[in-house]
Amino acid sequence: MLISEAASKSGLSTETIRYYETVGIVPRVERLPNGNRHFTTENVEWLTLLYWLRKTGMPIKVMQHFAKLYNQGDHTIPERKKILLEHQSRLEERRNNIDQCSAILSHKLEIYRRFES
Amino acid sequence: MLISEAASKSGLSTETIRYYETVGIVPRVERLPNGNRHFTTENVEWLTLLYWLRKTGMPIKVMQHFAKLYNQGDHTIPERKKILLEHQSRLEERRNNIDQCSAILSHKLEIYRRFES
DNA sequence: CACTTGACTTGGAGTTACTCGAACTTGGTA
DNA sequence: TACCAAGTTCGAGTAACTCCAAGTCAAGTG
Secondary structure, three states, X not given: OOHHHHHHHHOOOHHHHHHHHHOXXXXXXXXXXXXXXXXXXXXXXXXXXXXXXXXXXXXXHHHHHHHHHHHOOHHHHHHHHHHHHXXXXXXXXXXXXXXXXXXHHHHHHHHHHHHHO | OOHHHHHHHHOOOHHHHHHHHHXXXXXXXXXXXXXXXXXOHHHHHHHHHHHXXXXXXXXXXXXXXXXXXXXXXXXXXXXXXXXXXXXXXXXXXXXXXXXXXXXXXXXXXXXXXXXXX
């Protein structure tokens, strides 16, 4: 499939996919005779994973490391596992932040409600 | 209090506080005779709110708008309320993203676990 | 067959929200 | 007096896109 389809399926924009290619976290996929990128479903799965990791705040540098390990084969799985576990604990932290901010907002909104009436 | 204390109490860094001043979301606080900024507890409460809003992804532009309304007095409360409500719904969205990514990670980690043994 | 439309290409500039460094002043201590 | 920590401003650097210009190419229309 072409880049636009890969984009809509993964959630990333076409610009972001090309950007990810230049920074090396997306492989240089095959090209069609006219020079257009050709994505496989496996490529799209990878893009989708990147989409979620990025969307939840994993820095590009970490993703670069992760992608490099991925390309080196199965013996890097323990280290990849470590990266994902670390990310999971950062997700938990973020959820706590959201909960805390949500509580603060509720409190603020409660105060506003009094002014309104 | 001085900027370093305001920073440690609010959670923001001294650099960020000064930056927020230049972009107009923190008032130009009083200065001591030597030119150092002097923060009141009210200032710190404002900084703390900004800290949480920012930490949970509110863009500076929105905070600029919010700060402007705040300075215009109580009659802007309905609009401020709207901003906070919008932010709350974005928080909910973010929490969903985190949950979804968390599920994906758990699945990946489960697959890795099989390789390990 | 010329033309338009739309999707693709690269390269480079612009944007957001900091973050850091240089160069300076000031206030308190040995 | 010498020094150190903490403050100041201003300007440059960074991360992760995001957009724009300028071009190519394939397909469809008059």
